[in-house]
Amino acid sequence: MSYTITVQVYQTKTNAFFHLAESTVFRNGTWDEVKGAQVLTxxxxxxxxxxxxxxxxxxxxxxxxxxxxxxxxGDIVTKLDPASQTGVVITPEYYETEWGGTQKKERVDARWKTLSSYEVTRDGRKYSFNFTVTSGNNLKVNVVIG
Incomplete structure (x- = not known):
């Protein structure tokens, strides 16, 4: 059964402008932009x-x-080393090696928690996500950069 996750991104502070630098998928999926939203299939x-x-x-x-x-x-990882912690590196860390992942314990644990909302504050900035549709095949989530 396939799924779509429609992601709306909101920035609530004007002291920095965040832009999308990379989108990655772990096995069998694609990202598209539809009417300003990022859509993962x-x-x-x-x-x-x-x-x-x-x-x-x-x-x-x-x-x-x-x-x-x-x-x-979902999960959020902040304070990345831009040279070594890209999406290509981080995304497979959520999966066990026998599934083709690179398995980092805290990331695998985050996946197993199946959090539908989460927030973290780093250096005075709050990052969060909240799934607004959590059932069915057409899921929706808001990502807020505060």
Whole structure:
């Protein structure tokens, strides 16, 4: 069963401008932009995609969103090393090596938690996501950069 996750991104502070720098998928999916939203299409439960944002101030973060055991989930990683922590590196860390991932314990644990909302504050900036539609095959989520 395939899923779409429509992502609306909101920036609530004007002291930095974040732009989308990278979009990645772990197995069997694509990202598109539709009417200003980022839309992840995945082939089945058990995969995800990440969006990496970079600000004109050098701040950066990745939000990863997916479906695990037929439930939506997400995670946010902040304070990335831009040379070594890209979406291509981070996204597979959510999956065990036997599934083709690179398995980093705290990321695998985040996937298993199947959080439908989460927020983290780093250096005075709040990053959050909240799934507004959590059932069915057409999921919706808001990402807020504060």
């Amino acid at each position: 995945i082939g089945a439960s058990g995969t995800s995609g990440s969006l990496r944002f970079v600000a004109d101030t050098g701040e950066n973060f990745i939000v990863t969103l997916g479906v695990h055991n037929y439930k939506p989930w």
